[in-house]
Amino acid sequence: MSEGVGVDLQDVWIKFGEFVAVRQANVNIKGGEFFSFLGPSGCGKTTILRAVSGFLEPSDGKILIGGNDMAGFGPNERPTALIFQNLALFPLMKVWENIAFSLEVKGASASERRKRADELLDMIALTGQGDKLPSELSGGQRQRVAIARALCAEPDVLLLDEPLSALDLKLRQHMRTELREIQKRVGITFIYITHDQGEALTMSDSVAVMKAGIIDQIADGKSIYDDPATAFVASFVGENNVFRGTVKKVTKDMAVISTNRTGDLRARIPASAQTKLSLGDQAMLFIRPEALDVTESKNKSDTRIKAKVHHSEFEGQGYNVFLEGSEGKEIKMSLTNRGETRMYDSGMELTLHYDANQAVALPAGELASE
Amino acid sequence: MGNGLLKDFFKRNGTVMGWFLIIAVTFWVVVLIILPQISMFDFSFRNHLPPPEMGGPKDVYTLKNYKYLIFGAEGNPDAYNKTDLAVFGKTLLAAAFVTILDLVLCYPIAYYLGQSRGGGLTRVLVLFLIIPYWINEILRAFAFRIIFGDSGVINEMMMFLGLIDSPIDFIRENVALYAGLGYAYILLMIFPMYNVIESLDRNQIEAARDMGASWVKIHRRIVIPYAKPGISSGCTMVFMLSAGALAAPQILGGPSSLWFTQIIYQWFNQGGNWPQGSAFAAVLLATCIFIVLAVMRIFKVNMGDIGK
Numbered sequence: 251m252s253e254g255v256g257v258d259l260q261d262v263w264i265k266f267g268e269f270v271a272v273r274q275a276n277v278n279i280k281g282g283e284f285f286s287f288l289g290p291s292g293c294g295k296t297t298i299l300r301a302v303s304g305f306l307e308p309s310d311g312k313i314l315i316g317g318n319d320m321a322g323f324g325p326n327e328r329p330t331a332l333i334f335q336n337l338a339l340f341p342l343m344k345v346w347e348n349i350a351f352s353l354e355v356k357g358a359s360a361s362e363r364r365k366r367a368d369e370l371l372d373m374i375a376l377t378g379q380g381d382k383l384p385s386e387l388s389g390g391q392r393q394r395v396a397i398a399r400a401l402c403a404e405p406d407v408l409l410l411d412e413p414l415s416a417l418d419l420k421l422r423q424h425m426r427t428e429l430r431e432i433q434k435r436v437g438i439t440f441i442y443i444t445h446d447q448g449e450a451l452t453m454s455d456s457v458a459v460m461k462a463g464i465i466d467q468i469a470d471g472k473s474i475y476d477d478p479a480t481a482f483v484a485s486f487v488g489e490n491n492v493f494r495g496t497v498k499k500v501t502k503d504m505a506v507i508s509t510n511r512t513g514d515l516r517a518r519i520p521a522s523a524q525t526k527l528s529l530g531d532q533a534m535l536f537i538r539p540e541a542l543d544v545t546e547s548k549n550k551s552d553t554r555i556k557a558k559v560h561h562s563e564f565e566g567q568g569y570n571v572f573l574e575g576s577e578g579k580e581i582k583m584s585l586t587n588r589g590e591t592r593m594y595d596s597g598m599e600l601t602l603h604y605d606a607n608q609a610v611a612l613p614a615g616e617l618a619s620e
Numbered sequence: 621m622g623n624g625l626l627k628d629f630f631k632r633n634g635t636v637m638g639w640f641l642i643i644a645v646t647f648w649v650v651v652l653i654i655l656p657q658i659s660m661f662d663f664s665f666r667n668h669l670p671p672p673e674m675g676g677p678k679d680v681y682t683l684k685n686y687k688y689l690i691f692g693a694e695g696n697p698d699a700y701n702k703t704d705l706a707v708f709g710k711t712l713l714a715a716a717f718v719t720i721l722d723l724v725l726c727y728p729i730a731y732y733l734g735q736s737r738g739g740g741l742t743r744v745l746v747l748f749l750i751i752p753y754w755i756n757e758i759l760r761a762f763a764f765r766i767i768f769g770d771s772g773v774i775n776e777m778m779m780f781l782g783l784i785d786s787p788i789d790f791i792r793e794n795v796a797l798y799a800g801l802g803y804a805y806i807l808l809m810i811f812p813m814y815n816v817i818e819s820l821d822r823n824q825i826e827a828a829r830d831m832g833a834s835w836v837k838i839h840r841r842i843v844i845p846y847a848k849p850g851i852s853s854g855c856t857m858v859f860m861l862s863a864g865a866l867a868a869p870q871i872l873g874g875p876s877s878l879w880f881t882q883i884i885y886q887w888f889n890q891g892g893n894w895p896q897g898s899a900f901a902a903v904l905l906a907t908c909i910f911i912v913l914a915v916m917r918i919f920k921v922n923m924g925d926i927g928k
Contacts, residue, residue, distance in 0.1 A: 303830060326832040338823035342845045352831040354841075403831055 254281025255316040255329065255406035255439055257302060262311035264297050271297040273463040274311070279441065279456070281316075284433050286442040288450040289460030290486065290618060295443045296411055298460075302441060303332045303409050316406060331405035335412045337396040339384040345395055346371070346380030352403035370398040373435075390421045397432060407439045414449060426452050447487045451475065459483045461616070467522065477520035481615035484536040491542075491581050492617065493535040497527050505611040506552055507535045511577040516552040517609035532614035537604050539570065539584035544594075545603035553606050557581050559598040569593065573600065664898035685899030704883060704900075711880035712907065714794075715863035718801045722858050723851065725802070726809040730850070731843065733810070734817030735825070749807060761800055761871040768796035768872075792874040800872045801862050808861065809854040816850030817843065849925035856912050863908050880904055 257279040264272040272294045279285045287295040304325035313320045350363035374394035414422045451471035458468045467479035478484035495509035557573035573581045630638040665681045692701035768790035775787035790796045828838045869879030887897030
């Protein structure tokens with residue numbers, strides 16, 4: 251199996267009439283990488299995937315696979331294989347015929363096809379299930395058949411369009427691990443489309459976060475989560491408490507934001523946003539629920555927030571405390587369950603504390619709407 | 621159990637609707653289908669008698685009407701009833717031809733309609749397909765006669781373009797008949813196929829394309845197997861109706877070509893010999909059903925699929 255073929259998008263624009271689905275996308279996907287496009291529905295991520303697979307041509311810009319310009323090559327001529335959201339298994343063909351369809355297209359003999367299909371069935375742990383129809387398999391098994399069918403064509407790049415979205419939670423989590431393992435085993439480039447940040451963060455080497463046709467940030471999962479480049483990324487990936495305000499003090503990597511309702515708060519400026527904040531600018535400060543804790547100290551500080559408990563939710567591994575700051579500002583705090591009975595009753599007045607390094611200050615921008 | 625089923629049926633449909641369904645369906649099946657067919661079948665085994673002798677001593681069951689179709693009238697010098705059997709065979713062949721012609725013509729249209737996701741163009745196309753059916757069948761047949769006539773549009777056009785020197789007799793060559801019959805049943809071929817193809821997931825076609833399949837391969841391996849119930853349903857209807865057509869062969873058939881239904885019609889109408897006509901009709905019906913079942917067996921289609 252060929253290894254490590256990279257995919258490059260150079261200034262790619264995709265328009266449908268007046269509508270701009272993808273705006274000047276520049277992406278460099280390294281060979282053998284598990285790369286995800288993460289974004290809400292309608293952000294253009296599937297459009298990018300269809301352009302890479304060859305089902306549509308970009309209006310402008312270039313798509314390179316392994317350094318070769320793919321302009322004018324149809325989906326059947328590209329070294330890519332696409333796994334559809336609904337899998338698109340052929341319902342009337344047996345499982346092994348499904349898997350070996352790309353060989354059938356190439357004119358391989360039945361015995362050759364059967365042999366290859368059986369090898370792939372072994373790989374996806376479905377040995378001996380080749381003579382069933384897809385409808386006789388479970389959701390997770392069908393999923394694996396779709397992967398085997400795509401891999402049978404020996405593509406350089408495997409494209410996956412939210413293939414796990416139809417599965418239930420448990421299976422989805424299991425398939426994440428399995429997909430990642432398959433990718434490591436075959437060593438080819440995976441491009442994965444999802445709106446599920448959990449999927450993107452757990453599986454990917456790199457994630458591109460998209461919003462309305464624009465790629466906001468490309469980085470590894472941890473950077474996306476810890477150092478969001480824009481307000482959108484900060485609010486879309488994971489949960490965040492947002493405080494709006496203006497920049498009161500700013501150094502290279504720290505800023506104090508004079509927030510509208512909660513007073514002055516201090517936070518780190520992520521590397522990608524440094525130099526983008528100056529005194530007096532509209533800014534947003536993000537504190538993750540898990541970065542907040544309760545302090546006994548009553549002193550005022552720019553990393554402390556006074557709030558009153560509204561209600562608490564117990565979630566097993568932890569609990570969420572929903573609080574009301576000054577002027578009704580909603581704040582969420584997540585505490586890990588370490589066994590001690592530390593529940594907060596409604597109406598309790600608390601002082602919350604956070605580490606300024608775990609909060610980020612970013613230029614004001616559009617937030618992800620839930 | 622049966623009682624519960626009935627109760628359930630009324631609960632689901634309401635009392636009024638439930639009774640309507642039961643009465644209407646029973647009336648439809650028993651009075652309009654089973655009884656007339658049984659009486660025709662009964663007729664086919666009787667002697668042709670003047671009314672006063674009906675129910676008399678001569679009114680006994682006989683196979684002579686069927687014998688006539690196979691061996692001809694008594695004193696026939698040939699071993700078989702060559703004339704009628706030849707027409708019978710020709711009718712079935714021609715009906716099969718019309719069916720295949722319609723299938724070839726309609727499959728691409730059904731595929732296009734089914735996969736185009738109902739845009740404005742699709743709706744216009746469907747309308748264009750339906751509008752001609754508002755026109756009376758006989759009128760349509762006569763219109764074809766005019767188009768295919770010696771001085772019809774087609775001959776005039778071809779002569780104008782210099783393709784031919786003298787008009788082609790489309791009527792004598794039965795071209796007009798095949799065209800007319802094919803045209804008459806186009807919708808019956810398109811809609812069953814369209815219904816099935818419409819539910820075919822477009823991703824399957826794209827997946828096949830992605831794996832390098834040619835269009836021929838895609839149709840052969842994915843679309844056609846999927847559309848098989850629609851194809852067989854369309855073919856069954858077109859074949860049955862073509863074999864049983866009367867107006868089109870009457871109007872568009874060449875002078876030398878007779879459709880089997882025309883012979884049946886003659887027995888009933890001109891000959892006034894209902895038993896003989898019934899026997900011919902029964903043979904036609906039985907043969908058509910047999911052919912359809914045989915073809916379905918060959919192509920592995922279930923009866924249940926056709927109803928889809």
